[in-house]
Amino acid sequence: MNQEVFLAMPVFLISAFAVLIVVLDAVSGKNKTINFAFGIFSLLATAGAAIYTLTLQVPKLVNPADYHDIFTITKNTMVFSSYSAYFDILFSLAGILTMLASRSFISKGYHEYKEYYSIIILAVAGMVYISHANNLLMLFIGIELMSIMFYILSGYFRQRIESVESALKYFLLGSFASGFLLYGMALVYGATSSLELNVIAQFIAKNNFNATYLTFGIALLLIGLSFKIAAFPFHQWAPDVYQGAPTTVTAFMSTAGKAAAIFSFIIIAKALMPSFTNNAMRLVSTETMQMILAVLSAATMLIGNITAISQKNIKRMLAYSSVAHAGYMLMGVVANNQLGYDGIIFYATSYLFMQIGAFIVLSVLENKDSSNINLDNFTGLRKSNPYLAALMAIFMFSLAGLPPFAGFFGKYYLFLAAIQSGYTWLTIVAVISSVISVYFYIGLIVYMFFKDSDNPIAKAELKLSSVSLFVCLIGVLLFGFFPSLLMNLYAIIK
Amino acid sequence: MIETYLPLIIMLVFGFGIAVVFMLLSEWLGARRFTPGKVSTYESGMPPRGTARERFSVKFYMIAVSFIVFDVEVVFMYPWAVQLGTLGISAFIAMMFFIAILFAGYFWELRKGGLDWD
């Protein structure tokens, strides 16, 4: 019992802070720095608590079927495994990086409302619920809490039509997809008469379920989650929303949001898919599910990368590329083996650093009306902003998956996992689409370094963003040079 | 399994049946007189004026949203209050948390002027 209190600490802390920051918001008057500082503090505290739980005897996330009512403190709706602690750290870190970069960015183009920070904390809280979910409803609440915060954040520049448009589009399509998610959950409940993942897993293992309901339930769950990670054909919201939303918000939701969604994939796959294979009563084999996801994954990366080529706006280009990255991460789910899951987590981690870094560079250079983020504007950036150009180049190299940056090993582990489970064709598609992606990533570098411009972007002020950029750089380099650091960690927490 | 739902089905059948029967009865038995008050749109007895596509102050929506948020939450409290005896102390604590969070939201809205008309 005592132990469990500590294990649950990250969840309790982020929930408490999320409420407190709203109250603080009401009483702090015009002082925005307090809210900002409190937000940073609460994320740091959550991350700290999560790091602390990693040092305890954390139950390892092996197989949901294997654990039995061990988490009494939350009535078995939550699981406190080392993986969830790891993701707590990741989400908090993403929140911190975003908040640091947002401070100057928001006030540059718009009035800085204190709620911005509260909303980010609430979104992180939603993600934390996802990472701890052992109950389909808890998963849903987490996803919805996160998504609703994202809807609000995308429309944060409420006097800018693109921003409002993106929020509305995101909301409409998001609620459409949430419907499928919920319907899938209902079907799974109908099939197994439980919402708790470990109980469901045990029911499935004992052949105690309705095969038709379960099959369609899983399919609908996967469809709903595919929307959240922006996989083809549910990806079309992503470019519009990512372009319209404030740049720092895009950084946050295209990384942490995607990581949370892909982790939901892992949760679902772990609980529902493996035991499905060796089951006599199965209606559709796991192989079919994997094949469907493989087709989605292949189409996602091809569409994302190919469309990104013809983009002139860097933000939109990165939005399409983020669609493609979702395709890569889906490969790990397709592989459906331990290396695949580790690969996803590694990829999500490295992707977080490089994508946030790239977007923060954009946010720093952006005009008030976000007009100068076309490829042409970045011409000759090496002269006006040499450090930013160098950083951007590193992030681009990493996104393109070139060694020795983190992005390379992320791809490497995922490709390896896909090959190991026999999806060689998918790996070939992935490699081809990576090659395609090099074109536009390196294209940006060509613009920045090998062309000269008559009217370059003015020298940017970094302020607190420099801290975020520095952390991103360290992440990209550290995990690029020492990928084993993370993989060893996974081996320990596995 | 299906037997447990029998009362429900009977109730549905009766409910639906009675509604239909009464509608048909009034159709057959009642007299028809069309007065202006009867054929016009129902507006709580007020005579309708102007167009329906008018702009409303956003404050109406604010109030509406607040009402929905705080009103719907009460739905959770009914079953809780009814079963409090069997649920025990933990349910009490849980509901206190719930109310505290709700109160924090209310407090925020109050401070932000969400309930002020002007």
Next chain:
Amino acid sequence: MLEMIQFVPLFPLIGFLIIGLLGKYLKNEKLIGTIASTAVGLSFIVSVLLFINVIGSHLEKPHIQNVFTWIAAGSFKVNVSYQVDQLSVLFSLIITGVGFLIHVYSIGYMHGDRSFYRFFAYLNLFIFMMLNLVLSSNLLLTFLGWEGVGLSSYLLIGFWYDRKFEGTRITWTGDAANKAFIVNRIGDFGFLIAMFMIFINFNTLEYQAISDSLAANESFFMNSGLVTAIALLMFLGCTGKSAQIPLAVWLPDAMAGPTPVSALIHAATMVTAGIFLVARNSVLFSLSPTAMTVVAVIGVLTAFFAATIGLVQNDIKKVLAYSTVSQLGFMFAALGVGAFTAAIFHVMTHAFFKGLLFLGSGSVIHGMHEEQNIQKMGNLRKYMPITYKTFYIASLAIAGVPLFSGFFSKDEILWSTFSHGSYILWGLLTISAFMTAFYMFRLVNLTFHGEERFDKHHLHPHESPKTMTIPLMVLAVLSALGGFLGIPYALGFWFSDHPNLLENYLHPIFANANHILGKHAHTEVHLIEYLLMALATAIAIFAIYIANKFYSDKTFKIPNKLAANNKGIYNMLFNKYKLDEFYFKAIVDSLLALSTSLLWKVVDIKVVDGIVNGAGKTTALVSESLRKIQTGIVQNYAMLMMAGIVAILAWILFVI
């Protein structure tokens, strides 16, 4: 205690980072020099402590110190781990010890250079990489060091990148650096293939594991094609790094770098990496008699031909460079006949005296204001007494005059080849030894004796500062006395059963290889050994006598006459057998022609560019049309979503 090994490479790394990153802001030369030297000095101290421990503990099995996991991919796992054993500690002593002296020397030598800090950053990087090379417990980390020293060598050869440097198709120092790098790549290719083959067949890259499995299945691997192939490929790497035929051509041109670099990298340490690699894999090599023969023959040929070239060169550093190539040939000859200890012994003594010779030549060049042609020197002993004396000691050592260090190590090599039964090799090596003594004393005579052949009014040679002369003196003592570590049994049997300290020390390293080769420690005395020793001594003294006679008179009558009478031979030697020209004509030019006319103009432009541009254009077209699907209208998006959902559910229904 042995865990301290991880600190040995750490200090130079820290030094490199500090100087490399902050050097620009540390304007003070003394500070930079002190940081760099301290870093290497600390490594040296740790190495000494390790050395004492290794001796004290009679280490039988190497201690492996894991630092962290470097790469883990499935079954392939490589650690950054260091190996403490007699061999690695000895090399680390030589590297850090000689390295420290050369760092100190460089403070004086590089004084006033505009890129002072860059030089020391590179030097520290080199030491770090070299230590990784020799301390590593697996091939991959060694390879990292191997490439790393190649990189720092490249950077340092081209250190004065804007200076002219003459050579075959070389005009700038940068060309020389390129040449060194490219020639080395050919060797690295062999090393890489060897490494792949080892991993495929042994499923590990750890030295200890490879040697153990080889030794355990001795009869299976004996003379097998696999082992021979691996050994020969690995040796190809060694010929690159250690400048042996056929890849010896880069070392003389590497003299374009500052002289301390020539001393440290191209004489004392990096070029012995090849010897180290063969010694480290002694079990592998000893299992392949073919490979051993190749190593011995290549070594002897290199020793011989390099010595002949050294006879006629006029650039003080070129003479020393060819001498280095020749001496490395001696070491490989020793390895080839299975005398591993003798090779390591010669590595050590050679590091002392060749380092000293190079530093001495640097001192001369420094004092003569960048003059390197020995024909324009003379009588420098008057101006530079300390340099002269130390240089003379080193020359005696390399010539093999008894009691100096070179005598012991060279004699051991000669005796090993003779007792191995390879009389032709022995004969060639003895002639090479003669030539060595001759060209060294030609150098001494032309540089330090005779009359001044330079413009005394304009040029005022001077002795170098203390930071330069003190390392010279320390190395002189080592060159003079270093040989007593390896007294042969024939000379020392009267006071000890095992007078050869180095052989005792290295015994655990080569026990397996010696067992395979059927070698035992010397325990009997042959009359012929004394005869050979006497012969070698006589030859050395005779060569010194001739050199003194030839070059002590002012007009150089005899050598000039000799050169005039044998113009063909002289020119051939002076032009280094035209080996560079041959390589350029045969390989570089024909490759260039092939790549220009066929690969570039046809394959690249027509085929590759065609495919690439075609693919690019197609992709861009597809991209444009895909872009149009993104209408921006939410209803359309929802339509596509719905279509996708229907398709997925239909798929499942279809499978059911």
